[in-house]
Amino acid sequence: MEIYLGLVEGALPDQTRIFGAVDGDLVDLTIACAACLTRAGDRFTAYEHAAFHFPETVGAFLARGEQSLQALDEVISFARTNGLRNLRGPAGEKVVYEPAEVRMLPPLRNPEKSFVIGFSDQARIEAMPKSEIPTAFYKLPQTFVTSGAPIVWPKFSEEIDADACLALVIGKAGKRIEPAQAWDHIAGVTLLIDVTARDINQREGLTTNNLLGKNFPSSTSLGPAVLIKPERKDLESLEVELGVDGNVKQQFTLRDCVFTLDQIVARWSILGIKPGDFLAIGASMALKGDRLQNPAPLKVGSTLCCSSPAIGELTHQVVAPGGLRR
Amino acid sequence: MRLVTYLYQQQERIGAVDGAGHIVDLHRAYGSYLRATEAHPAAEQLARITLGHDMIDFLKHGDKALEAARQALAHAGGNSHAGGDTILDLKQIRLMAPVPRPGALVSAGKNFSDHVAEMASKKGPGAPVAFLKLPGTVIGPEDDIPHPPEVKNLDYEVELAVIIGKPCVDVTEDEALDYVAGYAAFNDISARDVIRGENKTGVHLMGKSFPGFAPMGPYLVTADEIADPQNLKLKLSVNGEVRQDSNLSYMIFKIREMIAYWSQMGLNPGDVLTTGTPRGVAAGRKPDQPPWWLKPDDVLEAEVEKVGRLRNRIVAE
Numbered sequence: 001m002e003i004y005l006g007l008v009e010g011a012l013p014d015q016t017r018i019f020g021a022v023d024g025d026l027v028d029l030t031i032a033c034a035a036c037l038t039r040a041g042d043r044f045t046a047y048e049h050a051a052f053h054f055p056e057t058v059g060a061f062l063a064r065g066e067q068s069l070q071a072l073d074e075v076i077s078f079a080r081t082n083g084l085r086n087l088r089g090p091a092g093e094k095v096v097y098e099p100a101e102v103r104m105l106p107p108l109r110n111p112e113k114s115f116v117i118g119f120s121d122q123a124r125i126e127a128m129p130k131s132e133i134p135t136a137f138y139k140l141p142q143t144f145v146t147s148g149a150p151i152v153w154p155k156f157s158e159e160i161d162a163d164a165c166l167a168l169v170i171g172k173a174g175k176r177i178e179p180a181q182a183w184d185h186i187a188g189v190t191l192l193i194d195v196t197a198r199d200i201n202q203r204e205g206l207t208t209n210n211l212l213g214k215n216f217p218s219s220t221s222l223g224p225a226v227l228i229k230p231e232r233k234d235l236e237s238l239e240v241e242l243g244v245d246g247n248v249k250q251q252f253t254l255r256d257c258v259f260t261l262d263q264i265v266a267r268w269s270i271l272g273i274k275p276g277d278f279l280a281i282g283a284s285m286a287l288k289g290d291r292l293q294n295p296a297p298l299k300v301g302s303t304l305c306c307s308s309p310a311i312g313e314l315t316h317q318v319v320a321p322g323g324l325r326r
Numbered sequence: 327m328r329l330v331t332y333l334y335q336q337q338e339r340i341g342a343v344d345g346a347g348h349i350v351d352l353h354r355a356y357g358s359y360l361r362a363t364e365a366h367p368a369a370e371q372l373a374r375i376t377l378g379h380d381m382i383d384f385l386k387h388g389d390k391a392l393e394a395a396r397q398a399l400a401h402a403g404g405n406s407h408a409g410g411d412t413i414l415d416l417k418q419i420r421l422m423a424p425v426p427r428p429g430a431l432v433s434a435g436k437n438f439s440d441h442v443a444e445m446a447s448k449k450g451p452g453a454p455v456a457f458l459k460l461p462g463t464v465i466g467p468e469d470d471i472p473h474p475p476e477v478k479n480l481d482y483e484v485e486l487a488v489i490i491g492k493p494c495v496d497v498t499e500d501e502a503l504d505y506v507a508g509y510a511a512f513n514d515i516s517a518r519d520v521i522r523g524e525n526k527t528g529v530h531l532m533g534k535s536f537p538g539f540a541p542m543g544p545y546l547v548t549a550d551e552i553a554d555p556q557n558l559k560l561k562l563s564v565n566g567e568v569r570q571d572s573n574l575s576y577m578i579f580k581i582r583e584m585i586a587y588w589s590q591m592g593l594n595p596g597d598v599l600t601t602g603t604p605r606g607v608a609a610g611r612k613p614d615q616p617p618w619w620l621k622p623d624d625v626l627e628a629e630v631e632k633v634g635r636l637r638n639r640i641v642a643e
Contacts, residue, residue: 112462115531123527135528138458138535140430142594155496156590208521209435209457210529216591270476271460271536 002225006102030054031089036078038090059276062171106144106222113277134259146223150319154216157197161295164242165192167280175272182265193221224312249296252286328545332419354412355398382596424546428598437602444610460535467543472643479518480620483603484562484628487512494593502585508546513628515539559631572604
């Protein structure tokens with residue numbers, strides 16, 4: 001099941017809603033849940049319970065745990081059984097939307113830990129994929145955009161590129177998690193495009209820092225949906241692909257990554273992880289044959305598309321600098 | 327004005343420090359002011375809208391909120407009838423960092439020539455160098471710092487925190503200080519051995535971002551009170567023994583230059599830039615000297631002149 005975060009027409013910026021994808025339509029899970037509870041005889045607290053199970057962010061939803069995941073199954077089967085076309089809220093509210101009717105948002109909005117596993121450029125040049133520590137860098141939530149948003153070329157750079165990543169979404173809090181327990185803490189996956197100003201990143205890398213080159217507005221695309229609770233074997237064989245102007249530039253599955261999911265969760269949970277945090281693994285950490293893949297160079301006007309059959313696709317156009325508010 | 331974020335009865339609230347050193351609750355004092363001056367029927371709600379709900383929100387509300395805070399502070403000072411929850415003694419509350427969770431926490435590295443030398447770097451950088459500390463690592467001015475079991479070489483770095491007050495994109499050095507809301511003392515706690523391990527194949531992240539690695543406070547001292555932020559003494563002591571004693575005038579990239587440079591990534595109200603640290607850190611000790619690595623029960627005092635002092639104890643995690 002894929003879930004989306006979005007705003008419907010007329011909603012205020014903080015009135016975000018979680019949607020479930022059913023047969024190409026989007027179901028407002030909060031109102032659908034209220035309808036389901038009302039039908040089951042709950043006349044007085046249906047809205048409150050619905051808002052409890054499907055709160056305004058995906059992180060909060062995942063934090064509710066097993067009960068809310070069960071509620072998700074029940075609501076979806078309720079929606080299917082009753083027919084999407086006729087589905088309305090307890091007071092006649094709209095529940096089913098076409099994707100174009102919802103303003104989509106990055107599904108994870110303000111995680112504390114938004115890490116991408118990566119080698120420094122230097123380590124990549126020296127080909128050190130046998131490293132024992134999965135090092136990572138941090139992407140600021142203020143850089144997040146989702147499918148459809150322009151990628152704005154940063155004025156300060158001559159050279160930008162994109163790396164397709166699969167972000168493991170944390171569903172259960174933990175600290176210093178043993179590798180054998182790592183899988184229990186994963187609630188789902190989403191796609192991420194890590195856009196890098198390579199010239200700046202190389203300069204910053206010399207001082208083993210990482211900031212401007214990876215954290216400018218629209219340098220992180222996230223979404224479009226979180227695929228909830230896939231089977232482990234399905235997740236590990238999920239194909240992720242990055243295309244630029246229609247040509248495939250990167251392709252990988254988690255099996256190609258130089259680190260396992262268990263190693264990555266064990267390492268970064270040392271700092272503590274919470275529902276809604278993510279640990280992303282890029283194509284540039286995945287082996288193709290015996291070498292790591294490279295991020296794909298971009299130009300102004302390039303169209304890039306990161307896709308995975310079970311999650312959806314992130315599509316963006318690279319635009320010239322100058323769109324930023326002064 | 328000295329602005330604070332604090333916990334009172336398990337609630338996070340914003341306040342200002344009055345002349346007697348008491349904490350004035352901004353929402354309650356401004357509500358009381360509105361009731362007294364305008365007999366406003368929904369004074370508390372209006373106070374919340376005017377001031378914002380937390381410090382970042384307050385900063386986003388700009389000059390109007392700042393003006394309201396001044397009125398609230400003046401009103402509380404002259405009004406002996408203020409309610410019991412409006413003016414509080416420091417003993418009744420726990421100070422948090424003035425901005426408990428910044429949007430971005432940008433910490434300068436290698437920004438004092440004497441520190442560059444002690445860290446055995448060949449030369450200072452050609453452009454400002456900084457890294458991101460996780461905003462979730464920020465703790466209050468008197469909170470304990472957990473010593474992670476993974477870390478052998480725990481270190482300190484006294485710095486000035488510069489708190490951004492307005493959306494700040496591509497600004498010039500000349501106008502840079504206009505975007506500053508105020509200042510706080512900062513201690514950039516660092517796990518040197520973890521950083522060394524990360525640097526082999528990556529960038530440093532974990533070594534700077536264990537929980538509690540960013541004590542900040544005790545107040546946000548508003549920019550109008552600091553005539554020259556580039557000329558302030560910095561001092562850090564461990565168990566009373568002075569380790570760092572310097573002045574911000576020795577910074578390589580000055581505060582104005584840092585703001586102008588990092589504004590290229592787009593800064594927002596409540597984002598924090600820290601200045602980097604002078605010499606005297608534990609990592610700068612020679613092999614023949616007794617090591618200065620921090621251990622449980624050490625007490626760190628980090629002070630910036632005119633801005634304030636942090637006092638944090640290291641505790642075993």
